[in-house]
Amino acid sequence: MLDGVRSSRRIGAFTLIALGTLVTKFGTSPRVIRPRAQYEILRAGVNVLPIVCFLGMALGVVIVGQTVLLLVQVGQTKLMGPLMVTVVVRELAPLTAAMVVLARVGTAAVTELGTARAVGEVEALEALGIDPIHYLVVPRLIGFTVSIVCLTVYMILSALVAGYAVAFFRGLSMGPMEFFQVVADALSWVDFPLLALKTLAFGVLTSMIICYHGLADPLRLEDIGRATTRTVARTLIASLLVDALFLPVYLLL
Amino acid sequence: MSDVTVVHSRSPRLPLVSGVNWEVLSGECWVVTGLQGSGKTALLETAAGLQPYLQGQVQVFGTHVQGAGGDELLRIRRRIGLVFDGHGRLFGAETVFENVALPLCYHGNKSLEDVFEEVTSFLKLLGLDGLSNQTAGRIARPWAHRVALARALILRPELLLVDNPLSALDATHVRWWRTFLMRLLEGHPAFGGKPMTLVLATDEPRPLLGIGRKFAVTHDGKWRCFGTRAEFEHCDDPDLRELLDGMD
Numbered sequence: 001m002l003d004g005v006r007s008s009r010r011i012g013a014f015t016l017i018a019l020g021t022l023v024t025k026f027g028t029s030p031r032v033i034r035p036r037a038q039y040e041i042l043r044a045g046v047n048v049l050p051i052v053c054f055l056g057m058a059l060g061v062v063i064v065g066q067t068v069l070l071l072v073q074v075g076q077t078k079l080m081g082p083l084m085v086t087v088v089v090r091e092l093a094p095l096t097a098a099m100v101v102l103a104r105v106g107t108a109a110v111t112e113l114g115t116a117r118a119v120g121e122v123e124a125l126e127a128l129g130i131d132p133i134h135y136l137v138v139p140r141l142i143g144f145t146v147s148i149v150c151l152t153v154y155m156i157l158s159a160l161v162a163g164y165a166v167a168f169f170r171g172l173s174m175g176p177m178e179f180f181q182v183v184a185d186a187l188s189w190v191d192f193p194l195l196a197l198k199t200l201a202f203g204v205l206t207s208m209i210i211c212y213h214g215l216a217d218p219l220r221l222e223d224i225g226r227a228t229t230r231t232v233a234r235t236l237i238a239s240l241l242v243d244a245l246f247l248p249v250y251l252l253l
Numbered sequence: 254m255s256d257v258t259v260v261h262s263r264s265p266r267l268p269l270v271s272g273v274n275w276e277v278l279s280g281e282c283w284v285v286t287g288l289q290g291s292g293k294t295a296l297l298e299t300a301a302g303l304q305p306y307l308q309g310q311v312q313v314f315g316t317h318v319q320g321a322g323g324d325e326l327l328r329i330r331r332r333i334g335l336v337f338d339g340h341g342r343l344f345g346a347e348t349v350f351e352n353v354a355l356p357l358c359y360h361g362n363k364s365l366e367d368v369f370e371e372v373t374s375f376l377k378l379l380g381l382d383g384l385s386n387q388t389a390g391r392i393a394r395p396w397a398h399r400v401a402l403a404r405a406l407i408l409r410p411e412l413l414l415v416d417n418p419l420s421a422l423d424a425t426h427v428r429w430w431r432t433f434l435m436r437l438l439e440g441h442p443a444f445g446g447k448p449m450t451l452v453l454a455t456d457e458p459r460p461l462l463g464i465g466r467k468f469a470v471t472h473d474g475k476w477r478c479f480g481t482r483a484e485f486e487h488c489d490d491p492d493l494r495e496l497l498d499g500m501d
Contacts, residue, residue, distance in 0.1 A: 027361050029360075029364075030362065031358065031363060031364045031367075032355075032359045032362070033333075035364075080381050085299075116344075118338065119342065119345070120342040121342055121344055121345070123298070123303055123337075123342065124337065124342040124343070124344070125326075126303055126330065126332075127301055127303060127330060127333075127337075127405075128330070128355065128356045128404070128408075129323075129327045129328065129329075129330040129331035129337040129356070129360065129408075130327070130355070130356065130403075131323070131327060135359070170434050210438050212342075217305070236273045
């Protein structure tokens with residue numbers, strides 16, 4: 001517990017440093033940093049898109065499709081919209097997108113950064129007058145955050161489309177436009193900025209925990225495996241805690 | 254450096270060399286020798302502002318390192334070229350070209366295409382043109398050390414710190430390094446013809462006796478400077494005699 005609190009403080013400080021570097025060095029060496037950020041978006045976003053769409057469809061079939069049919073059976077179709085919004089849009093999609101990025105790219109990033117730290121590449125960057133946070137962390141911060149925000153949208157769409165398809169083929173007597181209208185009516189205007197804020201928070205959190213465990217600990221090569229495991233556990237816990245912070249806001253809606 | 258205590262890089266409270274009083278003037282060539290683990294590498298990294306020290310003051314190009322802000326420190330480091338020991342701490346996943354081009358691209362806000370001509374001719378100058386597209390992590394150690402030198406020199410630094418330049422090299426590479434370092438000291442045309450200030454840390458000083466102008470020794474936690482080669486070779490301190498004789 002105490003170790004968790006200590007780590008949270010360190011990760012918090014690391015996050016502030018990274019965000020500060022992002023702001024103060026925003027226009028520094030864009031021709032070097034921009035391609036690196038684009039590469040991270042490609043790696044954590046574009047390349048992960050097929051997995052996210054597949055998972056979204058799976059979630060749609062399992063949760064959306066079956067839930068919709070159950071609601072139809074008990075005559076509570078008016079709850080369809082609020083349930084889709086609450087379960088898929090507000091909770092499952094942002095969290096699942098963040099976890100997919102963590103599993104698919106985050107573990108590799110911890111290994112890359114940890115190896116760079118252990119073999120002295122970080123000191124080499126400093127010796128060349130290059131800020132390691134600017135060069136190594138900022139592109140990943142931008143890449144992972146943009147990816148998680150965008151992948152969340154794709155996951156929501158995949159889940160709703162797949163869920164509707166399953167429900168329709170099992171007897172739902174509702175056209176696609178009508179179904180999506182029901183979902184849209186259940187959305188509040190506040191859902192959009194809150195979703196953006198939540199996915200941004202997940203993106204920043206995931207990238208910062210990954211980069212912290214890769215860089216900030218004095219790692220030897222043999223510590224990298226443990227750092228990877230710790231990253232996954234801590235990101236999961238932190239994401240659930242952040243998710244819980246948004247709950248009171250949603251309950252007030 | 255004024256009365257500095259150099260510490261171990263991984264244990265900042267563990268002193269390695271104490272009482273370091275050292276002034277490096279422009280155009281000088283220092284050879285710093287000592288046994289392995291005596292603090293030579295830590296000394297170079299402290300001089301480059303890469304690691305903290307326990308006491309005293311380190312001033313580089315007129316700026317106190319300890320109180321300098323992050324950006325100021327990065328600016329100072331651009332004027333220093335540091336060649337690390339071993340594989341040179343190259344970025345293993347990138348090519349030789351990308352390793353050497355990185356400081357140029359970052360500080361000049363240029364793309365790899367923009368610096369292609371300049372980096373290619375620089376690699377040719379150092380005999381590395383054949384390795385340009387090779388992944389840095391896969392090239393042999395002697396060539397990796399030379400690539401590290403190229404990366405350290407690409408920004409035309411005023412001060413070059415080299416850790417063990419001749420370590421584990423065959424005769425061909427030793428000859429190349431001695432010739433190149435000599436040209437840097439005398440004023441290489443590729444670097445404006447001005448003599449470069451060199452600090453060479455080495456476990457074995459004999460191959461560098463002809464290049465060094467001033468000498469220093471780290472031994473048993475202590476630091477000792479010698480003005481000339483003659484003073485260094487003929488010192489009568491028993492501990493240092495034991496060290497130097499042991500190197501024969």
